[in-house]
Amino acid sequence: MGWALAYAALLLALVVRVASPEDAPRPLPPASPTEPTRLVAVHHAVFFALLFVAVPAEALSTAGAREGRWLGLVLFASGVAAYRAAGAALGDALSPRVEPAPGAVLVTHGPYGVVRHPMYLGQAMIAIGAPLTLGGRWVLVVSALALVVLAIRVGMEEAALRCTYPEYAHYAARAKRILPYLF
Numbered sequence: 001m002g003w004a005l006a007y008a009a010l011l012l013a014l015v016v017r018v019a020s021p022e023d024a025p026r027p028l029p030p031a032s033p034t035e036p037t038r039l040v041a042v043h044h045a046v047f048f049a050l051l052f053v054a055v056p057a058e059a060l061s062t063a064g065a066r067e068g069r070w071l072g073l074v075l076f077a078s079g080v081a082a083y084r085a086a087g088a089a090l091g092d093a094l095s096p097r098v099e100p101a102p103g104a105v106l107v108t109h110g111p112y113g114v115v116r117h118p119m120y121l122g123q124a125m126i127a128i129g130a131p132l133t134l135g136g137r138w139v140l141v142v143s144a145l146a147l148v149v150l151a152i153r154v155g156m157e158e159a160a161l162r163c164t165y166p167e168y169a170h171y172a173a174r175a176k177r178i179l180p181y182l183f
Contacts, residue, residue, distance in 0.1 A: 003069060004134065007134055010073075014084075055136055076132075087119060
C-alpha cells in the first residue's frame with residue numbers, strides 16, 4: 001500500500017500545476033505547417049498510457065517484484081523534480097510543441113546550463129522509475145517505447161532549435177544533449 005501511495009503522490013506532483021491566481025493561462029499559438037503534431041500526440045499518448053494505464057494495470061494484476069522498488073522511487077522522484085525544474089526554467093518559452101514558440105528566447109540557464117534537454121531527461125527517469133516503483137517488469141516494454149519516442153523528439157527538436165536560434169550551435173558545443181557530462 002505504501003508503494004501505491006508514493007506512486008500516487010509523485011503522479012500528482014507531476015501532473016498538478018500550481019499557479020498563482022494572477023497567472024493567466026497563455027493561449028497556445030496555432031502549430032506551424034512544419035510542426036510534427038503526430039509525434040507530439042504520440043509522445044503524450046505513450047506517457048499517459050504508461051503512467052495511468054499500464055503501470056497501474058500491472059500492479060493490480062501481479063504482486064510485482066520487490067527488487068528495484070527503491071531505485072524506482074528515487075528515479076521517479078528525481079525525474080519529477082528534473083521535469084518541474086526544467087519547466088520552471090523555461091518560463092514563457094515552455095511549450096508542448098517541438099518547434100519553439102514565436103518570440104521565445106533560447107533558455108541556457110538553470111538545468112539548461114548543464115544539459116540541453118533536462119525535461120526529457122526527467123521524463124526518461126520517470127518512464128523507468130514509475131514501473132519499478134510498483135514492482136512492474138512487463139510494462140518496461142512500454143517504457144522502452146517511451147524512450148524511443150523521446151529520442152526521436154530530441155532529434156527533431158535539436159533540428160528546430162538550430163534553425164530558430166543562430167546561437168544554438170555555440171550552446172550545443174558547451175552543454176551536453178541529455179546526460180550531464182556524458183552525452
